[in-house]
Amino acid sequence: MHLQFYGAAGEVTGSCHILTVRGRTLLLDCGLIQGGDQPDIRNRQPFPFDAAAIDAVVLSHAHIDHCGRLPLLRKRGFRGPIYATPACRDLARILLADSAFMAEREAERYRRRQAEHGNRQARGFPDPLFTRVDADETIQQFKPVAYGHATEILPGVTLTCRDAGHILGSASVWLQLEEEGIRSRIVFSGDVGQYDSPILRDPEGNGAADVVVMESTYGNRRHRERSDTLREFGEILRAARAGGGNVLIPAFAVGRSQEVLYELASHFDDWRVGDWQVFLDSPMAIEASEIYWKHPELYDAEASVARRDAGRMPALPNLKLCRSAEESMAINLLRGGAIIVAGSGMCSGGRIVHHLKHNITKRECDLIFTGFQAVGTLGRAIVDGREHVRIHGEKFKVNARIHTLGGFSAHGDQEDLLRWHAGVGGKPHTYLVHGETEGASGLSEALRARGIQADVAKPAQKVDLTSCGRR
Ligand SMILES: [Zn+2]
Structure with a gap:
């Protein structure tokens, strides 16, 4: 052996x-x-x-x-x-x-x-x-x-x-x-x-x-305490609503997307999530979410109670799942009031890249990173504080407010x-x-x-x- x-x-x-x-x-x-x-x-x-x-x-x-x-x-x-x-x-x-x-x-x-x-x-x-x-x-x-x-x-x-x-x-x-x-x-x-x-x-x-x-x-x-992370998340959303722009959250399709939606649902009143339109804009993350939502037998006690009380997962009445490219492009018309969760998590591809092109130059936009950004990715260039980034060969000035939430690992x-x-x-x-x-x-x-x-x-x-x- x-x-x-x-x-x-x-x-x-x-x-x-x-x-x-x-x-x-x-x-x-x-x-x-x-x-x-x-x-x-x-x-x-x-x-x-x-x-x-x-x-x-x-x-x-x-x-x-x-x-x-x-x-x-x-x-x-x-x-x-x-x-x-x-x-x-x-x-x-x-x-x-x-x-x-x-x-x-x-x-x-x-x-x-x-x-x-x-x-x-x-x-x-x-x-x-x-x-x-x-x-x-x-x-x-x-x-x-x-x-x-x-x-x-x-x-x-x-x-x-x-x-x-x-x-x-x-x-x-x-x-x-x-x-x-x-x-x-x-x-x-x-x-x-x-x-x-x-x-x-x-x-x-x-x-x-x-x-x-x-x-x-x-x-x-040592990870940051989750309670600190969540407090910061709530504060960013409150300030963002007052700023009037959109919030972009690049997220991995499996795990992180579901966690972000779950936290938005758990703090629905507290963070005034109802004031927003929430979009999950990734066919793969939608598929992965459906698997998460259809396995309630694997949830912890808190998630089980949340699901029982709401009768569904996640408890976000204002969540829109965007499967088609047309649905995704329609979000580009929104100048404010949208929370957009999209892949890829490091902005190295996927629909988040298009949303960045439409929002990153706007001072009223908030961009929230919830995961590790590898060297060489667009996400890394942004969190490193570059003044300009290249997207699809075009140069964009980074005016959006950039946040990195630790504690989501x-x-x-x-x-x-x-x-x-x-x-x-x-x-x-x-x-x-x-x-x-x-x-x-x-x-x-x-x-x-x-x-x-x-x-x-x-x-x-x-x-x-x-x-x-x-x-
Ligand atoms: Zn793993």
């Missing part, structure tokens, strides 16, 4: 770990590498295993850095089951289809440039990493597993998914392994959410393990991660993945201070699970 780290060791994307028990091979996640150095080339490299020989996959959650190479795994011969919660499968369907669509569009662009300018001008690949057909076929391989139900998924491998509180359907993966009379318990955290975050239940601990593989994205950080901070780890119990040897150097080493120090043997996982490092097991 052993475990090998393959992706997301020493970095934050491309999550993938390889577990071998009784000669069978199980993958934990199979994520896409995003950002960093030449991700297109790295994603296309051969896997360090034969895809056709993988017996099963367990998927922790639907974010593309955890599931984004599953269609590639299928293309290369994997035909086994993919275990995930039902909500995870529903969200993976949307996210993989979107990822495939973008890859198809990129490849199409490449071929066009190549035809016009020859090989030297064209950067990228003539074929997409995978197509929408590949993505759709991959979804057929999913086998839903409910939280808390122990399921034998391979000889000697019993899986229990527990809520990780990160996005809807996210799980920590608890595995009981048995080989030649030796038993070993291993827990893979997946991505761990914040405690007391809206809509979702808290990350669930409670058990014991011999080995823990744990994310460490914000292992050295889908990832727990150091305190949350330590709390989750304490819930696992049994003083397990802990390997930290899914973090850059500072996050992983910050968390390993904090765990060691609590008497836990904690190491930062190295790429391709192998962990012997037999020696840490028991008879």
